[in-house]
Amino acid sequence: MRRQGTACVESNKAETQQVEKPCTEETCEAADEEDEFPHPIPWQKIEAQELDCDYGLLFSKEEASRLFMQLEEEVEYFTGEEAKLQVYGKTYSVPRKQATYGDEGLVYSFSGVHLAARVWTPTLEYIRDATTNATGHTFNFVLINRYKDGEDHIGEHRDDERELDPSCPIALVSLGAVRDFVFRHKDARKEPKKCHIEPVKLELAHGSLLLMNSPTNTYWYHSLPVRKKVKTPRISLTFRRIIKGRQKRKKE
Ligand SMILES: O=C(O)CCC(=O)C(=O)O
Numbered sequence: 001m002r003r004q005g006t007a008c009v010e011s012n013k014a015e016t017q018q019v020e021k022p023c024t025e026e027t028c029e030a031a032d033e034e035d036e037f038p039h040p041i042p043w044q045k046i047e048a049q050e051l052d053c054d055y056g057l058l059f060s061k062e063e064a065s066r067l068f069m070q071l072e073e074e075v076e077y078f079t080g081e082e083a084k085l086q087v088y089g090k091t092y093s094v095p096r097k098q099a100t101y102g103d104e105g106l107v108y109s110f111s112g113v114h115l116a117a118r119v120w121t122p123t124l125e126y127i128r129d130a131t132t133n134a135t136g137h138t139f140n141f142v143l144i145n146r147y148k149d150g151e152d153h154i155g156e157h158r159d160d161e162r163e164l165d166p167s168c169p170i171a172l173v174s175l176g177a178v179r180d181f182v183f184r185h186k187d188a189r190k191e192p193k194k195c196h197i198e199p200v201k202l203e204l205a206h207g208s209l210l211l212m213n214s215p216t217n218t219y220w221y222h223s224l225p226v227r228k229k230v231k232t233p234r235i236s237l238t239f240r241r242i243i244k245g246r247q248k249r250k251k252e
Pocket residue numbers: 143145154159172181222224236238
């Protein structure tokens with residue numbers, strides 16, 4: 001992604017990050033003029049050893065709420081077998097709802113499931129294009145996760161599937177309830193711990209965009225932990241670029 005000349009950041013309450021100082025109105029304007037993308041947003045850089053992310057607010061609260069409601073009408077989530085997950089030969093229910101949309105013929109495979117993309121809806125195209133305008137990257141696929149409340153979650157994983165284009169970051173758009181998002185370095189997970197690398201914890205705001213740049217997903221696992229106090233739903237959209245020739249076949 002290309003960044004504005006000056007980072008103009010409020011705060012995303014990243015617990016372990018240094019927050020850059022907000023810039024003045026003049027420097028923000030100057031940075032906007034320099035930017036080649038039509039929808040420049042104030043980015044915050046989030047860095048740690050082998051972790052490189054950019055975080056910013058892509059949509060205002062009002063627009064994010066409108067998009068959330070439209071997605072509630074439009075998105076068709078998987079049910080039945082497609083809503084299950086396979087780990088070491090065992091089948092589990094996914095503790096959230098999932099859907100995939102994208103360019104024709106795309107299939108995304110992970111944890112033993114092969115998810116075929118439905119055709120983009122108008123709202124998904126709008127969010128995808130806003131993400132492209134803000135980042136300069138194009139995406140041909142989106143995985144949508146819907147968490148009905150704080151009981152729904154996603155366990156630690158890396159999005160390192162071989163069909164993902166390594167030159168394209170994963171762009172995570174959040175709508176709805178604010179949730180914690182935790183990165184943990186792969187060497188800090190196993191016992192005995194190889195090294196002490198602190199986790200990186202973020203709060204993903206309504207309307208926010210988190211760009212996970214290379215090599216983040218090679219070294220860092222991420223999760224959205226259970227948060228029992230959260231009583232309202234959240235939708236996450238992870239826009240990706242899949243290399244067509246590398247996909248596995250969809251299971252018959
Ligand atoms: O809900 C989130 O923000 C995370 C989703 C995620 O990690 C994924 O779709 O791979």
